[in-house]
Amino acid sequence: MPNKKPLKSISTGTLVALGLSVSSLYTDVQAADTAFNSKELTKQKTQQQTHNHKAMEGMMCGANMRMDESGMVMNENKDKLPKDCKAISEDITLEVKAGVKYAKPYPGTVFGLNEHQWQAKPCSRITVEFTNEDDIRHQWMIHGLPKYLYPDGMFHIEINGKGKKTGTFIVPSSHFTYLVHCDIAQHMEKGMKAQLKVGNGRGDLPSIPGISAPKFTDKF
Ligand SMILES: [Cu+2]
Incomplete structure (x- = not known):
C-alpha cells in the first residue's frame, strides 16, 4: 500500500x-x-x-425501557433496593384496568380506572398488571420515586389500545402518597388520577375520583 x-x-x-x-x-x-x-x-x-x-x-436499554408496537414499560426495577430498605417487605400485585366505562360512577369524568387508590407497605415490591380496555392509548404512571433508581422519579406502563402489560417497581421506606395518573393530554383532568399510599401515606391528593375534592372547585 x-x-x-x-x-x-x-x-x-x-x-x-x-x-x-x-x-x-x-x-x-x-x-x-x-x-x-x-x-x-x-x-x-x-x-x-x-x-x-x-x-x-x-x-x-440504558434508559430501561421495554418497548414494542403495543406499548412500553419504563424504568422497571425488580431487584434494586432503595437505600433505606434492608429487604423487600412484601410482594404485591395491583390489577389495574383502564377504560371509559370506569368513568361512569364519577360525574364530570370521561376516562376511568377501576380503582383510584392502592395501599402498599414501605419497601414493598409492586407489580402492576395494567389492562387497557379502550381503543386509545392509556398509561399507569407514578411520580415521586427516588431519582437514583428511577429517572425523573418515574415508573410507567403504556398501552396503545386494548391490551395488557405488566411491570414491577420497588418503593422506598418513607410513608408517602404517590401520584398515579395517565399523562395523555386531558386524561388526568378527566378522571385518570389516582394515588398509591405507602405505609400511612401523607394525606390524600386533590381531585381523586371518589376520594377527594378538587383543590379549586369549578364555578359554572
Ligand atoms: Cu389515558
Whole structure:
C-alpha cells in the first residue's frame, strides 16, 4: 500500500535519476492522498455508525425501557433496593384496568380506572398488571420515586389500545402518597388520577375520583 510519507521523502532528483517524471510523482502523491482520505472517511463513518448504534442502545436499554408496537414499560426495577430498605417487605400485585366505562360512577369524568387508590407497605415490591380496555392509548404512571433508581422519579406502563402489560417497581421506606395518573393530554383532568399510599401515606391528593375534592372547585 503506497503511503504519502515515504513518497514525499524521496527527492525529485532521485526520481529523475530513476527515470520518473515530476508529474508522475504528483499523481502518485494524489493517489496516495485519495487512498488515505477514503480510508480515513470510512474510519470516521464507521466510528459515527458505532456511536449512533450506542446511542440507540442507550435509548432502548440504558434508559430501561421495554418497548414494542403495543406499548412500553419504563424504568422497571425488580431487584434494586432503595437505600433505606434492608429487604423487600412484601410482594404485591395491583390489577389495574383502564377504560371509559370506569368513568361512569364519577360525574364530570370521561376516562376511568377501576380503582383510584392502592395501599402498599414501605419497601414493598409492586407489580402492576395494567389492562387497557379502550381503543386509545392509556398509561399507569407514578411520580415521586427516588431519582437514583428511577429517572425523573418515574415508573410507567403504556398501552396503545386494548391490551395488557405488566411491570414491577420497588418503593422506598418513607410513608408517602404517590401520584398515579395517565399523562395523555386531558386524561388526568378527566378522571385518570389516582394515588398509591405507602405505609400511612401523607394525606390524600386533590381531585381523586371518589376520594377527594378538587383543590379549586369549578364555578359554572
Ligand atoms: Cu389515558
